[in-house]
């Protein structure tokens with residue numbers, strides 16, 4: 001029987017086969033490592049996008065959207081403002097507070113209630129500061145920025161009144177916050193009532209006495 005001559009093991013025989021097998025294993029190993037890692041990275045990226053999205057100003061009157069991401073911390077007051085503009089929304093005020101006021105935290109209020117011009121009539125927008133339970137930037141006094149929940153109604157109530165739907169939304173929101181944060185109706189203030197305030201906010205036509213009277217009723 002004639003034997004096939006043994007081919008000399010060149011650099012591409014055994015070493016190559018071994019190399020390919022080894023490389024295949026390495027590729028598989030890399031797949032094993034990278035596939036789950038990629039999945040985790042994709043999931044992390046998705047979670048990050050969701051988080052960013054959640055940090056954006058909420059556009060709906062969805063009670064779920066009023067729930068912060070962190071446990072509700074201590075709040076002592078609610079401070080009511082008007083925007084002193086005929087129209088607006090949380091995004092516009094956020095831009096103003098960032099670009100004109102230079103507040104890196106953006107929107108200084110915790111909530112904005114629309115009047116139908118710029119956002120829905122009676123629409124409650126939740127700001128990032130509420131979601132993260134951060135101090136507001138609306139009162140001009142540390143105590144009330146730190147412990148005061150800032151609610152801004154879109155409109156100028158120097159000569160006009162809030163819409164019916166805005167008032168309904170404000171009363172509902174105040175009641176909700178008063179209940180969850182254990183705030184008494186007597187601690188619901190208008191901006192102008194804060195010590196040292198030099199403003200008419202939320203406007204001469206807005207009666208804080210009337211609001212507190214309503215909030216005291218069950």
Ligand SMILES: [Zn+2]
Pocket residue numbers: 080081082138191199201202
């Ligand atoms: Zn104000």
